[in-house]
Amino acid sequence: MVDTIRSFEHIAQEHLSKLYDLSESREITRQLLEEVLDCSRTHLLLLDKDTLLSPLEAGRLERMLHELSEGSPLQYTLGYALFAGQRIQVAPGVLIPRPETEELIELILQHPESQASQHLLDVGTGSGCIAHALTALLPEVSESFAIEVSSEAIPIAQRNFDALREETGRLVTLWKKDLFALVEEHTPPSTPFDLIVSNPPYIHPDEAMEMTPQVLLHEPHLALFAPEASPIAYYLALGALIQQGYLSSGGSLWVELNPLYAHETEEALHKNLGREHCSTQLIGDLSGKERFLHLVYHA
Numbered sequence: 445m446v447d448t449i450r451s452f453e454h455i456a457q458e459h460l461s462k463l464y465d466l467s468e469s470r471e472i473t474r475q476l477l478e479e480v481l482d483c484s485r486t487h488l489l490l491l492d493k494d495t496l497l498s499p500l501e502a503g504r505l506e507r508m509l510h511e512l513s514e515g516s517p518l519q520y521t522l523g524y525a526l527f528a529g530q531r532i533q534v535a536p537g538v539l540i541p542r543p544e545t546e547e548l549i550e551l552i553l554q555h556p557e558s559q560a561s562q563h564l565l566d567v568g569t570g571s572g573c574i575a576h577a578l579t580a581l582l583p584e585v586s587e588s589f590a591i592e593v594s595s596e597a598i599p600i601a602q603r604n605f606d607a608l609r610e611e612t613g614r615l616v617t618l619w620k621k622d623l624f625a626l627v628e629e630h631t632p633p634s635t636p637f638d639l640i641v642s643n644p645p646y647i648h649p650d651e652a653m654e655m656t657p658q659v660l661l662h663e664p665h666l667a668l669f670a671p672e673a674s675p676i677a678y679y680l681a682l683g684a685l686i687q688q689g690y691l692s693s694g695g696s697l698w699v700e701l702n703p704l705y706a707h708e709t710e711e712a713l714h715k716n717l718g719r720e721h722c723s724t725q726l727i728g729d730l731s732g733k734e735r736f737l738h739l740v741y742h743a
């Protein structure tokens with residue numbers, strides 16, 4: 445029975461050791477306790493192990509443990525993920541932000557020209573993590589938009605944008621939109637964006653067998669998998685938006701992509717936009733794989 449911190453730690457260890465190694469399961473146990481007891485790590489470490497848990501706290505901890513035992517990723521169970529130093533709400537309708545995407549944010553922030561960006565568009569925002577981080581961290585952003593097609597993701601992104609607004613006064617406007625439908629509409633904004641960012645679905649369905657069950661069974665396939673017939677379709681659609689006037693001259697497109705299609709994507713964008721109209725750079729992630737593309741548009 446779970447009625448003290450000690451008894452919870454004991455039961456958690458029993459359940460989590462089937463899925464995680466010892467140090468991971470200890471860390472997860474601490475994070476669950478911090479969340480439910482609403483306390484910091486330091487406070488938790490100072491608490492007596494015989495501290496009694498209320499029936500409500502014990503019930504919540506047991507439910508979380510049950511979810512984790514069924515393979516739910518920790519972030520879904522906690523309800524949040526840390527991303528670029530910010531707490532982002534997540535739930536099964538959105539992808540859990542990845543460390544690579546944090547690298548993308550870092551690349552953008554470090555690029556001198558981003559510092560002057562005022563009009564931002566995030567395509568396929570999911571949880572909203574990219575738009576949230578850039579709107580919070582780029583000093584000159586005055587207008588920020590995010591588009592997302594998934595009805596499950598929309599309320600989660602909106603909650604993250606509402607939290608951002610409360611904390612910083614900065615606003616992200618969320619549109620429920622399908623990228624491909626937007627391309628068909630031919631309705632470029634009167635003021636073009638100077639920064640367009642996207643981490644679209646880019647895994648080829650054939651790669652599914654290399655993915656862990658935790659990802660495959662729990663995270664939204666809509667956010668993970670590219671169309672089988674054209675794994676770079678989202679990038680071509682982003683190129684089409686640029687051709688229609690969505691990106692200002694001198695503006696930047698930053699995308700995360702599949703290292704398997706990095707060169708193909710770069711080539712296709714050159715071809716569709718015209719070599720004289722863009723300069724591109726492929727950038728490696730921390731494991732050395734070509735994971736990001738930066739395109740500067742010259743209208």
Ligand code: GLN
Binds near residue numbers: 542644647667668
């Ligand atoms: N990088 C993610 C993963 O490996 C995929 C994200 C995406 O498809 N945009 O799970």
